Structure formats: C-alpha cells, structure tokens
Amino acid sequence: xSKFEQQRxxxxxxxxDLGVDPxxxxxxxxxxxxxxxxxxIENQEGQxxxxxxxxxxxxxxxxxxxxxxxxxxxTIQLGLSVKxxxxxxxxxxxxxxxxxxxxxxxxxxxxTGELTIWTxxxxxxxxxxLPPPEKFHGLADVDMxxxxxxxxxxxxxxxxxxxxxxxxxxxxxxxxxxxxxFVEVETPMMQAIAxxxxxxxxxxHHNTLDMDLYLRIAPELFLKRLLVGGMEKVFEINRNFRNExxxxxxxxxxxxxxxxQAYADxxxxxxxxxxxxxxxxxxxxQGTILPFGSMQIDYxxxxxxxxxxxxxxxxxxxxxDDLSAVRAKARQLAIPEADIDDAVVxxxxxxxxxxxxxxxxxxxMDYPAxxxxxxxxxxxxxxxxxxxxxxxxxxxxxxxxxxxxDPDIQEANFRRQLRGQKAEDSMAKMDEDFITALKYGMxxxxxxGIGIDRLIMLLTGVTSIRDxxxxxxxxxxxxxxxxxxxxxxxxxxx
RNA sequence: GGAGGCGUAGCUCAGCAGGUAGAGCAACGGCCUUUUAAGCCGUAGGUCCUGGGUUCGAGUCCCAGCGCCUUCACCA
Numbered sequence: 001x002s003k004f005e006q007q008r009x010x011x012x013x014x015x016x017d018l019g020v021d022p023x024x025x026x027x028x029x030x031x032x033x034x035x036x037x038x039x040x041i042e043n044q045e046g047q048x049x050x051x052x053x054x055x056x057x058x059x060x061x062x063x064x065x066x067x068x069x070x071x072x073x074x075t076i077q078l079g080l081s082v083k084x085x086x087x088x089x090x091x092x093x094x095x096x097x098x099x100x101x102x103x104x105x106x107x108x109x110x111x112t113g114e115l116t117i118w119t120x121x122x123x124x125x126x127x128x129x130l131p132p133p134e135k136f137h138g139l140a141d142v143d144m145x146x147x148x149x150x151x152x153x154x155x156x157x158x159x160x161x162x163x164x165x166x167x168x169x170x171x172x173x174x175x176x177x178x179x180x181x182f183v184e185v186e187t188p189m190m191q192a193i194a195x196x197x198x199x200x201x202x203x204x205h206h207n208t209l210d211m212d213l214y215l216r217i218a219p220e221l222f223l224k225r226l227l228v229g230g231m232e233k234v235f236e237i238n239r240n241f242r243n244e245x246x247x248x249x250x251x252x253x254x255x256x257x258x259x260x261q262a263y264a265d266x267x268x269x270x271x272x273x274x275x276x277x278x279x280x281x282x283x284x285x286q287g288t289i290l291p292f293g294s295m296q297i298d299y300x301x302x303x304x305x306x307x308x309x310x311x312x313x314x315x316x317x318x319x320x321d322d323l324s325a326v327r328a329k330a331r332q333l334a335i336p337e338a339d340i341d342d343a344v345v346x347x348x349x350x351x352x353x354x355x356x357x358x359x360x361x362x363x364x365m366d367y368p369a370x371x372x373x374x375x376x377x378x379x380x381x382x383x384x385x386x387x388x389x390x391x392x393x394x395x396x397x398x399x400x401x402x403x404x405x406d407p408d409i410q411e412a413n414f415r416r417q418l419r420g421q422k423a424e425d426s427m428a429k430m431d432e433d434f435i436t437a438l439k440y441g442m443x444x445x446x447x448x449g450i451g452i453d454r455l456i457m458l459l460t461g462v463t464s465i466r467d468x469x470x471x472x473x474x475x476x477x478x479x480x481x482x483x484x485x486x487x488x489x490x491x492x493x494x
Numbered sequence: 495g496g497a498g499g500c501g502u503a504g505c506u507c508a509g510c511a512g513g514u515a516g517a518g519c520a521a522c523g524g525c526c527u528u529u530u531a532a533g534c535c536g537u538a539g540g541u542c543c544u545g546g547g548u549u550c551g552a553g554u555c556c557c558a559g560c561g562c563c564u565u566c567a568c569c570a
Binding site: 005057082 | 506
C-alpha cells in the first residue's frame with residue numbers, strides 16, 4: 001500500500017473517531033451545480049442551495065476554506081468558514097481532494113465575484129483513499145486513461161462531455177428512426193454460424209450444450225429474417241465482434257447500427273443516411289464543417305454520389321473494364337495480383353488509390369457484384385451490385401444494399417464464396433435456415449449499416465476509436481488477473 | 495506480426511558526452527477569513543517498466559522481455 005493511501009486511511013480513521021461515517025448515505029433533495037448557477041438571482045439574500053459532488057480543488061486559507069465541487073453538471077464553489085461550521089471544523093480540516101461531500105447553505109458571491117455556497121452543514125459522502133491526478137494537467141497518461149476511465153471521466157471534463165455527447169447522439173438516432181416508424185429489435189450475439197459479413201469471429205463455448213458458438217460479426221441475417229416475419233422497418237444498435245487487428249479505427253467489439261426497410265432500395269438508404277447524419281450534426285454540432293484530425297469535413301448537402309467505376313478512373317486512372325490496365329496498376333502499386341480474382345484485384349487497387357481521397361461525405365455506388373454476395377445485382381448491368389459505401393474523412397462509415405431476396409441466387413452466392421476458402425475466413429457463410437427464410441419470401445428491401453463508433457469520432461472530432469469507447473480493449477497489465485486464472489480458480493473450486 | 499516512439503516521485507514532466515536523481519502539483523509540519531492551478535516558510539518522498547550485458551561507474555550505451563502510442567500489414 002502506498003504511503004498516500006495509508007495517510008488517507010488514517011484520515012478516515014480520524015473521521016470515524018469523530019463519529020462520522022466516511023461513506024455517508026442517502027443524500028437527496030440536492031441540486032446540480034449548473035442549476036444552482038442558473039437560478040441564482042444577483043444581490044438577493046436568503047437563497048439556499050444543496051449540492052453533492054467531488055472535491056476537485058481545495059484552497060485552505062486557515063479559518064476559511066474554498067472548495068471547488070464537481071458534479072455531473074459542472075462545478076460550484078463552496079465556502080467553509082470557522083464561523084459557520086465551528087462544530088464540524090475538526091472534520092472539515094480532514095477533507096481532501098477527491099472526497100465526495102454534500103453541502104448546503106446560503107448562496108452569495110465572493111469579493112472576486114465567484115458564486116459560492118456559504119456552507120452551514122457539510123456531509124461526508126465518500127472518503128477517497130487514493131489521491132486524484134494532478135489538478136491542472138489532469139490524467140494524461142494514455143494507458144491509464146483507458147485502464148482507469150473512472151478517473152479519466154472526472155479528471156478530464158472534456159472526456160465526460162464526449163461520452164455524454166455520444167449518449168445524446170445515440171438517443172437522437174433512436175428517435176430519428178422511431179419517427180420514421182422503425183422498430184428497434186435485438187438479435188442473437190451468440191450464433192452457431194457467424195454470417196452477414198466477412199470477418200474472423202471470436203469463438204466461445206456453451207458448457208451445458210457442449211457446443212461452440214461464435215460472437216456475431218453482424219446481425220444482418222437475423223434482421224432480414226424479421227423482414228420475412230413481417231417487420232417492415234427494423235433496426236438494431238448493438239455490438240459486433242471481429243477477431244482482427246486493432247487500430248485507431250478498429251476495436252474488436254464495436255457498435256453497429258443496422259436497419260432494413262421493406263420495399264425500399266439503396267437509393268432510399270442514401271437519403272436516409274444523409275438525413276440521419278445531418279440531423280445529428282444539426283442537433284449536436286456547431287455548423288456544417290467539422291474538424292477531424294487535420295481535415296475539415298464539409299457535411300453540406302447534397303453529398304457527392306459517385307459510381308465506384310468512376311472513382312477508379314478518377315484516382316487510379318484505369319477503366320474498370322480494362323482488366324489488363326487494372327492489373328498493371330496493381331503491379332505498379334506492389335499489390336499482388338497473380339492468380340487473384342479480378343474483382344479482388346480491382347478492389348485492392350480501389351482501396352489503395354481512392355479511399356484516402358474521400359474526405360467530404362461521399363457515397364460510393366455500384367460495387368462489382370462479385371464483392372457483394374448479399375446484394376441484389378443491378379437490373380441494368382448485372383456486373384454491378386446495388387450497393388454503396390459512405391466514406392467520410394477517408395473512413396468507411398456506412399455500407400448499404402438493395403438486399404438480395406432471391407433464395408436461389410443467394411444460395412449460389414454463398415456456395416461460390418465458400419469454394420476454396422477456409423471456413424473461418426470465408427466471405428460468406430452457408431446459413432441454410434437463412435435460405436429457407438428467403439424461400440418463404442422476403443420483401444425487396446434496402447439495408448444499411450452505420451459504424452456508430454466511427455460516426456461518433458467524426459461528430460466529436462477525435463481520431464482514435466478508443467476515445468469514443470468507454471472501456472476499449474487493452475492487454476491486461478498483470479498476467480495474474482486474466483480470464484485464464486479465473487477459470488483455473490473455478491476449476492479448482494469445483 | 496513488421497517499423498518507429500514512449501515508460502523517471504501519487505500526478506504532469508525535466509534530466510543524456512555514462513559520473514551522488516530534479517521541478518511543479520499532490521503529501522506532511524507551520525502561518526493565513528474572500529481564494530480561483532491561492533500564497534509564504536519548512537520537511538519528506540524513487541525497483542529511473544522488468545531481466546541480463548558492457549563499464550571503475552548505467553536513468554543514460556547494448557541485448558531480451560512487458561505495456562502503451564503511432565504507422566504498416568490483417569480487416570467490406
């Protein structure tokens with residue numbers, strides 16, 4: 001135990017010796033700091049206030065102590081004087097940074113104009129045994145900020161603000177969709193077949209059934225079953241899990257919003273996406289040009305809509321139908337192309353040349369059909385699929401299709417994708433029951449997926465996904481506290 | 495997995511041509527009834543990430559490992 005903790009434990013002992021419970025109890029009828037500030041009427045005597053929060057600054061001037069109290073809403077200053085608190089003074093002298101307290105008294109201003117609660121009664125609500133981070137710089141160590149987010153949140157107010165913004169944005173997404181008559185549902189996260197996307201899944205095990213299960217990589221196939229079942233507008237906002245590398249744009253578990261709208265197509269999904277994101281910006285952001293890293297992203301409508309093939313022409317300089325030109329470009333970029341499928345080579349070239357240039361919101365339309373096993377082919381030109389991806393700030397933010405609802409084509413696509421691939425790496429999984437569902441008839445539909453974490457990054461202007469996920473995945477500091485040891489413990493217990 | 499960077503007091507950070515380990519905040523003792531990162535005087539505080547090596551001597555140089563960051567690879 002650190003000497004700091006020991007000192008604080010001593011202080012707690014001293015509080016208890018004074019007959020004070022260092023962990024308080026119910027402390028209701030309080031008011032938020034911001035509310036106190038808002039309702040204060042200048043120069044009017046007799047206004048009372050009662051607040052609770054954490055001591056984030058403490059200035060002891062002898063017989064007078066100023067405390068800056070932080071609660072969920074902001075901060076408020078307490079003035080503690082011997083004159084008003086003589087009976088509690090021994091206790092008050094033992095207050096420290098980080099302690100949670102409640103205070104009530106008359107409101108007033110100090111000489112310097114700071115609104116202050118001249119405290120008449122003080123209640124200790126929780127004694128902090130560990131010292132807070134440095135008061136001016138806050139908690140700066142990136143590793144500790146993620147590992148001890150509970151400290152980061154109150155030591156760095158902008159972190160709290162960002163996560164509150166995330167929460168508010170999520171609420172807005174839900175109300176936006178509810179206003180368009182979408183129904184929110186929850187589908188399985190533990191699946192026997194991890195389908196609906198191309199990604200390596202996490203594997204887990206059910207003991208009683210003695211079967212392996214996958215954590216889902218996408219909810220797509222279940223949401224489409226709901227279309228078969230008669231839900232015409234459904235959405236789900238929940239976690240997907242992908243067993244892949246970590247980066248500033250990838251966390252192994254991430255939040256995806258997927259929605260499906262019967263009788264619609266990918267053009268409707270474009271309209272919906274643009275409306276939704278612009279609604280969020282209007283509601284939660286300042287202006288329509290938002291900073292993202294070194295970029296300034298202009299969200300003014302309408303957003304650019306451009307065909308995949310046209311972008312390939314624009315940035316790679318080759319015609320999508322001129323495969324020898326595309327392959328030459330690939331070689332020039334040191335992208336492997338020998339014995340690799342045409343569509344894959346085209347897409348590798350696309351990713352290497354186009355995506356980095358897509359800063360302002362851009363709908364990339366009409367992907368090569370071979371890349372899109374779950375998408376309906378274009379009636380006009382079956383080499384292309386009615387699919388778009390939305391890029392913003394060079395990131396893929398959304399992905400949408402006109403959904404494929406022909407069970408025979410769907411089954412053929414699955415089989416083609418499965419051929420020659422390891423099961424866990426395949427682009428598509430054979431899900432017999434999903435095919436069965438389609439045979440009962442799925443309405444034509446538009447489907448859309450939006451990466452919520454990335455959306456929040458863009459709207460809050462942070463370039464690392466870890467800054468919009470409360471508890472991002474990190475390696476454990478000590479190997480003695482991982483799940484391995486817990487399971488060993490459990491085994492030795494039984 | 496590759497490359498680069500970082501890891502020093504509770505926190506934020508200095509320290510490098512290898513030569514007794516530093517500051518601010520926090521803490522501890524003292525003074526102070528209007529402070530705003532309060533101020534003043536004093537005190538204490540270290541596995542310099544871990545383990546090896548080179549050296550008379552390593553926070554500093556070398557090797558290995560651990561963790562984090564960035565980037566590349568992987569990745570609809």
